[in-house]
Structures are given as structure tokens and as C-alpha cells.
Amino acid sequence: DVKVTQSSRYLVKRTGEKVFLECVQDMDHENMFWYRQDPGLGLRLIYFSYDVKMKEKGDIPEGYSVSREKKERFSLILESASTNQTSMYLCASSIQVGRAKNIQYFGAGTRLSVL
Amino acid sequence: DAKTTQPPSMDCAEGRAANLPCNHSTISGNEYVYWYRQIHSQGPQYIIHGLKNNETNEMASLIITEDRKSSTLILPHATLRDTAVYYCIVLSGNYKLTFGKGTLLTVNP
Numbered sequence: 001d002v003k004v005t006q007s008s009r010y011l012v013k014r015t016g017e018k019v020f021l022e023c024v025q026d027m028d029h030e031n032m033f034w035y036r037q038d039p040g041l042g043l044r045l046i047y048f049s050y051d052v053k054m055k056e057k058g059d060i061p062e063g064y065s066v067s068r069e070k071k072e073r074f075s076l077i078l079e080s081a082s083t084n085q086t087s088m089y090l091c092a093s094s095i096q097v098g099r100a101k102n103i104q105y106f107g108a109g110t111r112l113s114v115l
Numbered sequence: 116d117a118k119t120t121q122p123p124s125m126d127c128a129e130g131r132a133a134n135l136p137c138n139h140s141t142i143s144g145n146e147y148v149y150w151y152r153q154i155h156s157q158g159p160q161y162i163i164h165g166l167k168n169n170e171t172n173e174m175a176s177l178i179i180t181e182d183r184k185s186s187t188l189i190l191p192h193a194t195l196r197d198t199a200v201y202y203c204i205v206l207s208g209n210y211k212l213t214f215g216k217g218t219l220l221t222v223n224p
Binding site: 004031033035042043045048058059090092094102103104105106107108109 | 149156157158164206213214
């Protein structure tokens with residue numbers, strides 16, 4: 001089974017802190033994604049990576065950056081956390097080829113609270 | 116990507132079949148129908164996808180109408196663990212998943 005592991009289930013940080021959210025997948029997938037999920041707003045794509053060191057902005061990249069130094073690991077960075085970044089963060093991965101790239105495997109999520 | 120319409124909620128008795136409908140009347144010829152679900156406090160989970168033929172896997176069956184304007188996800192023998200929000204998504208090659216409000220399926224004992 002595909003496994004996507006997010007480093008923390010719950011995280012509490014203070015405004016202005018630099019926050020790292022880590023995600024690791026074990027299926028050699030080319031694509032990796034970071035989403036946030038908020039009540040009433042659904043799932044929104046923050047960043048997408050299709051290869052090592054490659055990234056593309058999603059719908060809401062402002063206030064975030066990402067890093068993909070190894071194929072299996074995709075990190076989301078909040079340079080200076082703000083209260084409006086309190087959310088559930090979800091990492092996903094998929095293969096790159098054909099329609100199967102829309103079969104995304106998700107981690108359990110990290111619920112981040114910024115105080 | 117085509118827009119989808121799903122009922123906000125449905126109930127089903129444990130052990131019975133759950134039939135979840137989805138309307139996608141603006142679907143185009145190269146767009147697939149994908150179903151995901153999200154159990155409370157967990158990440159979304161892929162269930163099944165199809166283009167125009169009916170599909171079945173170990174989790175569910177997907178029935179797509181001949182005109183492709185609607186589809187039904189069938190969980191043949193629903194269990195309490197199937198209580199979740201079910202999302203119907205229509206996509207072509209675009210990797211970007213957009214989850215709408217979905218259908219909250221409650222399986223009752």
C-alpha cells in the first residue's frame with residue numbers, strides 16, 4: 001500500500017515563528033502536493049512538485065514556500081506563521097503518467113494552530 | 116473542469132447498499148469521473164474512477180450513464196466505517212483536485 005506520512009498530526013506555533021511541515025512518501029511517486037483544508041472552503045492547493053527541486057504554485061501560495069531535495073520528501077514552510085494560517089494541512093502524492101496522476105494518495109493531515 | 120452537484124447528505128442502514136449520485140451535466144469527452152472520500156479527521160482517500168464504462172474494484176462500483184451527465188457510486192454492503200464525506204470530481208489531465216462540499220454519508224446500525 002502507498003504510504004504518505006506527515007511528520008505531525010497536531011502542531012501549535014506562535015505568530016511569527018518559522019514552521020516546517022514534512023511529508024514523506026514511499027512509492028517513488030514523481031508528484032507531490034500540499035493542500036490546506038478549511039471549513040466551508042474545501043481543499044485548496046498550495047504548491048505542487050513534479051520532480052526533485054521542481055515546484056509550481058497552486059491556488060494559494062502566498063505566505064508559503066516548499067522544498068523538494070529528495071524524491072520522497074516534500075516540505076512546506078511557513079516563513080512567518082500568522083493566525084490565518086491555522087488550518088488542516090494535507091500532503092499527497094501521485095505518479096506522473098496519464099490519468100493515474102489524478103489518483104492522489106493523502107497523508108493523515110497536520111492540524112496547525114497558530115496563536 | 117466540469118462542475119459537479121451532489122446531495123449534501125444521505126443515510127444508509129448498515130449492510131445495505133449505499134448509492135451516491137452525482138450530476139456532471141457539463142462533462143466533456145476527455146474528462147474522467149473520480150470519487151474520493153474523507154473520513155472524519157483523516158486525509159481524503161481515492162475510491163474509484165471511470166470514463167464511460169462501469170467500473171468495479173474492491174471498494175465500490177461506479178455506474179456512469181450513457182450520456183455521461185451523471186454517475187452513481189455504489190458501496191454494496193455499507194458498514195459503519197463507511198461513514199464519511201464522499202466527493203465526486205470530474206477531471207481531464209489536470210492534476211489539480213478540487214473538492215466541493217460532497218455528500219455526507221451516515222451509515223446507521
